[in-house]
Amino acid sequence: MSFAWLKKYLPRGLYGRAALILIVPVVSVQLVVSVVFIQRHLEDITGQMSMTLVRELDVIAERARTAGTRQEALDRMEPFLSAFEMDVRFVPLEAVPDDDYIRWYDYSARVVRRTVRRAMPETLATVFPDNRLILLYFQSPIGPVEVGVNRRRVTAAAPHQLIVTMVFFGGLMTVIAFLYLRNQLRPITRLADAAQAFGRGRMVPYSPSGATEVRAAGGAFLDMRSRIERQMEQRTMMLSGVSHDLRTPLTRLKLGLSMIDEEEAEPLLRDVAEMQRLLDAFLDFSRGAAEGEPEPTDPVHLVEQIVADAQRAGTPVSLGACEGAGEVPLREMAIRRALENLIGNAVRYGSRAVASVVVTERSLRFRVEDDGPGIPAELRAEAIKPFSRLDPARNQDRGSGVGLGLAIVADVARAHGGVLRLSESASLGGLCADIVIAR
Known part of the structure; x- marks a missing residue:
């Protein structure tokens, strides 16, 4: 039997699930004990006491x-009334209630009524006006009889005491257990916060604490973080070193080519310029999103600046819808590089581009659309990989590249805890690239 439908009703947070684990067993035990107590203890005792009252009522009824x-x-009943602790009087028929009166929550009163009516069919009505008195009405050959009895004779003095005590101490122990469990869960939440911050490119101080298993997981996280940092640093140093070392021979080539005939040197200069552009792409990829810590940034203003700078440079890009407001922690230079790469790709493979941004309480979305050929859905995951060049998807006669543009954008998105999504533009028909960042 599948319980998948139940998952959407369960708490998503660790504290909520821990509280549920504590509360459900306590409530279940209290319900079971309450039902057993009511059915086997309270009902049996009330029934036995009611049968004693029935036998006494039968003696009184026989006198009537x-x-x-x-x-x-009344004279014949008098010797028994003080012993039975009853008050008896004859009443007119119109004074007899038309129906029984029992409060909806009064369980023991229902047991008394059921027992009396079963043993004495001549019962006209049973009334429980309060917690101290019971009024019973019977039919006799000489008229209706009203019998007043102290309720303490047929029901327990405080039948709810066990339930109230059980609920109170159950709640008290649940609170104590939750406070203790919260201290055990705090190291797990600290580990989750540190992992989430590292996934968004931020380093927060963290030291393992808590139970042995949590400490082991925290130590493993610190080792993993250190290895990833070393790998990122080595990648950056390697690509930066290679790109930097190649600049010197390129400069010498440019200088040598400037001394020969301009017509002969033109194709070689184009090759040198292409190599220079590829080296710049390597440097951008090596830097990734490593420039400093995130700072409060206005995404709308940032997109407006990028579009204005691109328009001044002659790039056919326009500003689309800009929704929302407020500042978001971002690495401004990294986001600028990512959006400039997307705009550059858009105008390289299409005739125009549109950049937009949407800011909500839970997410931030940068979007760049073009009217180019787009990328087929089955090749979009491949297009994000470094050094990937999709000849069938993008017309590369309109611009060559090393295949790092979308990889740089995806790297920047991941460094902000977001993702790069590629789809088809609904308005322009080309590629739609979204950088979605959770807030």
Whole structure:
């Protein structure tokens, strides 16, 4: 039997699930004990006490049945009333209630009524006006009889005491257990916060604490973080070193080519310029999103600046819808590089581009669309990989590249805890690239 449908109703947070684990067993035990107590203890005792009352009522009723007048019946009942602790009087028929009166929550009163009516069919009504008195009405040959009985004779004095005590101490122990469990969960939440911050490119101080298993997981996280940092540093140093070392021979080539005939040197200069552009792409990829810590940035203003700078440079890009407001922690230079790469790709493979941004309480989305050929859905995951060049998807006669543009954008998005999503533009028909960052 599958319980997958139940998952959407369960708490998503660790504290909520821990509270549920504590509360459900306590409530279940209290319900079971309450039902057993009511059915087997309270009901049995009330039934036994009610049968004792029934036998006494039968003695009183017998005196009424054999008497000729009401006064004679009262005289015959008198010796028993003080012993039975009852008050008896004859009432007119119109004074008898039309129906029983029992409060909806009064369980023991229902047991008393059921027992009395089953043993004495001549019962006209049973009334429980309060917690101290019971009024019973019976039919006799000389008229209706009202019998007043102290309720303590047929029901327990405080039948709810066990339930109230059980609920109170159950709640108290649940609170104590939750406070203790919260201290055990705090190291796990600290580990989750540190992992989430590292996934978004931020370093927060963290030291393993808590139970042995949590300490082991925290130590493993620190080792993993150190290895990733070393790998990123080595990648940056390697690509930066190679790109930097190649600049010197390129400069010498440019200088040598400037001394020969301009017509002969033109194709070689184009090759040198292409190599220079590829080296710049390597440097951008090596830097990734490593420039400093995130700072409060206005995404709308940032996109407006990028579009204005691109338009001044002659790039056919326009500003689309800009929704929302507020500052978001971003690495401004990294986001600028990512958006400039997307705009550059858009105008390289299309005739125009549109940049937009949407800021909500839970997410931030940068979007760049073009009217180019786009990328087929089955090749979009491949297009994000470094050094990937999709000849069938993008017309590379309109611009060559090393295949790092989308990889740089995806790297910047991941460094901000976001993702790069590629789809088809609904308005322009080309590629739609979204950088989605959770807030």
